[in-house]
Amino acid sequence: MALKTVICIGMAGSGKTTFMQRLNSHLHAAKTAPYVVQLDPAVLNVPYGANIDIRDSVKYKKVMENYNLGPNGAIVTSLNLFSTKIDQVIKLVENKRDLHDYCIIDTPGQIECFVWSASGSIITESFASTFPTVIAYIVDTPRNSSPTTFMSNMLYACSILYKTKLPMIVVFNKTDVCKADFAREWMTDFEAFQEALKEDQELNGESGMGSGYMGSLINSMSLMLEEFYSQLDMVGVSSFTGDGFDEFLNAVDKKVVEYEEFYKAERESLLKRKEEEEKARKDKSLTHLMKDLGLKDDQNPKAKSDSNDEADVISDLEEEEEGEHDGIVLRDEDEGVEREYTFAGDERTNGEINGQSAPNLQKRYQEALEQVAKSASSETAENIARYIRQ
Numbered sequence: 001m002a003l004k005t006v007i008c009i010g011m012a013g014s015g016k017t018t019f020m021q022r023l024n025s026h027l028h029a030a031k032t033a034p035y036v037v038q039l040d041p042a043v044l045n046v047p048y049g050a051n052i053d054i055r056d057s058v059k060y061k062k063v064m065e066n067y068n069l070g071p072n073g074a075i076v077t078s079l080n081l082f083s084t085k086i087d088q089v090i091k092l093v094e095n096k097r098d099l100h101d102y103c104i105i106d107t108p109g110q111i112e113c114f115v116w117s118a119s120g121s122i123i124t125e126s127f128a129s130t131f132p133t134v135i136a137y138i139v140d141t142p143r144n145s146s147p148t149t150f151m152s153n154m155l156y157a158c159s160i161l162y163k164t165k166l167p168m169i170v171v172f173n174k175t176d177v178c179k180a181d182f183a184r185e186w187m188t189d190f191e192a193f194q195e196a197l198k199e200d201q202e203l204n205g206e207s208g209m210g211s212g213y214m215g216s217l218i219n220s221m222s223l224m225l226e227e228f229y230s231q232l233d234m235v236g237v238s239s240f241t242g243d244g245f246d247e248f249l250n251a252v253d254k255k256v257v258e259y260e261e262f263y264k265a266e267r268e269s270l271l272k273r274k275e276e277e278e279k280a281r282k283d284k285s286l287t288h289l290m291k292d293l294g295l296k297d298d299q300n301p302k303a304k305s306d307s308n309d310e311a312d313v314i315s316d317l318e319e320e321e322e323g324e325h326d327g328i329v330l331r332d333e334d335e336g337v338e339r340e341y342t343f344a345g346d347e348r349t350n351g352e353i354n355g356q357s358a359p360n361l362q363k364r365y366q367e368a369l370e371q372v373a374k375s376a377s378s379e380t381a382e383n384i385a386r387y388i389r390q
């Protein structure tokens with residue numbers, strides 16, 4: 001069976017580490033020991049055995065001292081340092097792909113340090129482009145029993161879904177304290193959620209839920225969330241008792257099928273599009289280079305027709321301005337613009353400032369270009385062009 005990756009993400013204190021610990025022991029008991037990756041550089045004790053632990057490669061306290069950073073900055077920097085070695089990490093996991101069915105990944109408690117940082121994206125992307133990858137979004141169920149907190153948390157989950165573009169399972173943890181039935185109901189019945197919101201507002205002595213901007217904001221957000229809920233699975237688990245973990249693993253299998261059918265194709269087409277854009281960008285730069293070196297790009301028939309709507313370069317500016325002002329900046333008076341700061345008694349014509357001959361930029365640029373054209377043999381230029389094209 002192919003190795004699949006589960007990345008555990010969740011708000012601070014939602015129970016990610018305890019969830020990882022339980023998932024690890026659950027999989028061990030089912031004789032499918034997972035490959036475990038620990039990515040929280042600031043954690044003191046980890047209650048499970050990790051195959052890869054970020055703390056072995058990056059010392060969080062040293063990062064704080066050396067770079068003079070606060071706690072969150074040090075977490076992001078530690079992740080940045082770690083992500084420079086991500087290819088080696090992926091290789092290590094790849095080497096073990098025949099021995100494990102699951103690779104489970106714990107992330108830092110400061111969710112934004114991982115989800116919204118460049119290194120978090122690099123790490124997620126690297127795993128997702130090598131193995132089928134699923135996000136487990138851990139929610140603290142008792143703390144989300146109020147409809148407004150619930151909605152805020154779901155909006156956050158929604159933003160993570162659109163950021164990572166990976167299949168997601170919302171895991172309602174701590175069901176030993178509070179059952180997750182209310183969440184299931186709110187996620188499937190729009191009216192039940194509206195009713196709960198109304199009750200909650202009345203309980204807090206706030207009216208106006210059904211009118212004004214708050215009412216319409218909440219209504220439209222709940223409608224948007226309805227669309228979002230249709231994209232994900234939810235399970236209730238207790239990391240203390242182990243309840244719901246079989247259901248969670250079934251949801252992972254389901255999401256892996258979805259990943260293969262939908263997300264993989266989507267990711268591949270995205271990568272292809274990026275590649276094509278990059279190629280087009282390189283072709284454009286090449287055309288500019290050829291133009292600047294005074295060469296015709298025979299191999300690119302589009303080059304000539306394209307040249308008018310290409311990105312702006314200094315030479316374009318020179319062409320446009322030529323004959324208009326001949327490089328002379330209009331005086332404030334001539335432009336009819338009153339500026340607060342001008343050089344007193346300055347006649348800014350022909351580049352004369354304070355009696356000294358100021359450099360005429362256009363002229364100098366033209367001379368430099370001509371010199372380049374003279375000194376660089378056309379053969380060298382062709383070589384450069386061929387090299388870039390390759």
Ligand SMILES: Nc1nc2c(ncn2[C@@H]2O[C@H](COP(=O)(O)OP(=O)(O)OP(=O)(O)O)[C@@H](O)[C@H]2O)c(=O)[nH]1
Nearest residue numbers: 011012013014015016017018109174177238239240
């Ligand atoms: N009752 C109950 N408590 C839980 C459960 N899972 C976690 N906890 C408690 O929730 C608290 C936070 O758990 P952690 O696993 O440290 O949470 P975390 O998300 O890893 O925390 P950070 O990484 O520090 O953000 C701890 O006190 C746990 O004992 C659960 O299923 N039931």
